[in-house]
Amino acid sequence: MFKKSKLLSAAIFSAASLLAFNGQADTMGTPKISAMSILNGLENPWDMAFTKKGDMFFTEKCKGFSVKTKKGAVNKLYGMKGTSGYNSAGDDLFCEGQAGMLGIAVDPNFKKNRRIYVASASTAHRGSGCKDNFDVCNGNIIMRFEVSKDMKSVSNRTDIVTDIQYKPFESDHPFGGPGAHNGNRLRFGPEGYLWATTGDRHKGDIPQHPTLLGGNVLRIDTDGKAHPGNNPPKGFDKRMYTYGHRNVQGIDFRPSDGRAFTAEHGPWHNDEITALVNGGNAGWDPKEKVAGRGACPDMYCGYMPNQKEGMLPAARAEAGTPMSDERFKDLMPPAWNNNGLSQGTGSAAFLKGSNWGYWEGRLAVGIMGIAFGGTPSGMRIDIVDITKDGKAIKSVIQMPTGLTKRFRGLRMHNGDLYATVDEGEIYKISARK
């Protein structure tokens, strides 16, 4: 079993390696990095997706989605309830706390079918649910749209997933507001299927639940149906590729073998990067009265123990509800745990293109910077070199972007890395040897 001590040893080794690399940066072929703001004045931009031609769709959490065309025009396509200026809008779409309009993806066959996919909080499919935080609450959805040829409007909205769980009310937890932990990153895998991440929405039984969608990575077709090769445990929803996650907001596919990797927020401790295994369990189980724990506030032990006080990060990593609980035989052990810290890993993208030099094929991980309880903030993009078997890392270094921002979303396009930041901008980060 993979032990934390090994991870920490790897971290120390990596830090030492970084110092060595810095001293020989030029002779080692380290790429030169430049970052340029390509859009600003946005309101909580969350994710972006590109057509092969270079048009960039992007979401703003409480507003809607737009497109910046290859020619530079910005067209506001589809807004949320109460917004203005969009070509059309959905009155069922809303934002609350961490929830809102989040992930976006472009169909690999966009040139022919003009389809894009967007994840958002919605009131359209709640039915009689959502009466309290313990009720089933189908409040996060994935929508499919068709984009007009002139890129100025969308039509034929179809809600292809309507039962991703949502937190409707406040609870007695840090970050305890409604709308917590939605996941909602969307990416197409190399096999042409849509992968969607979901979050535990502060409900203790969700991540290990066989049928409620939350704390999973879903692999579905463009109608929302399960990939036929998904292999979750017997009795589980077949749309699940993996389960037992906390709040996955980063997912991408390693270019060398197509394997999916996630980057995930930790609960005060242990942000994680994990190589996914079909049907695997990420090991997050915040239920009360299991694993030696007693009762917890609102039946969710995700911030225990001592959830209202700062603790030394190392002590919390040791004592806290584990991100990857080794009780589970189908556990997918993390490749990296951010030295036991939780700083908010919000996104991930493998670096593609020879311009990235020896960083090509490594995983860029966006970290928002969350500094509670003695944890250093650490707003940055890390470059993580993951072993072939996906169970460990060889090194982690910080990308010299010159930016100190809350990195929310990362996406590769045409050899460049694009980043949304909470400060209201989208950056293009380029490398040259």
Place this chain on the structure above:
Amino acid sequence: MKHIYIALFLSFFFVSNKAISGDPEAGKARYAQNCGNCHGPGGMGLASYPRISGKEVPYLTERLKTYRAGTKVGPNSDLMIMMAKPLTDLEIENLAAYLASDPAGKK
């Protein structure tokens, strides 16, 4: 004589106002320590963390003292209680003075 009274009153007013309004520069330095990680540059508001730039001094002071006392106000109070606990009265005044100057600018 009337002018002397006015001058005395104005001097008292400005000195008093200075004394209770805090030092924006010191507030800026304190804000930079850890407030900006959530509330963003100049208190512009980020993600689910609200904009606090441009709020009035009494509001900011009262809220910070309420959090410091461990009283909940809103769903993410536990985080603010944790952050406000170590603040001194002077630090609260300085932070309020800084944020009331609307360092993030108009939206």
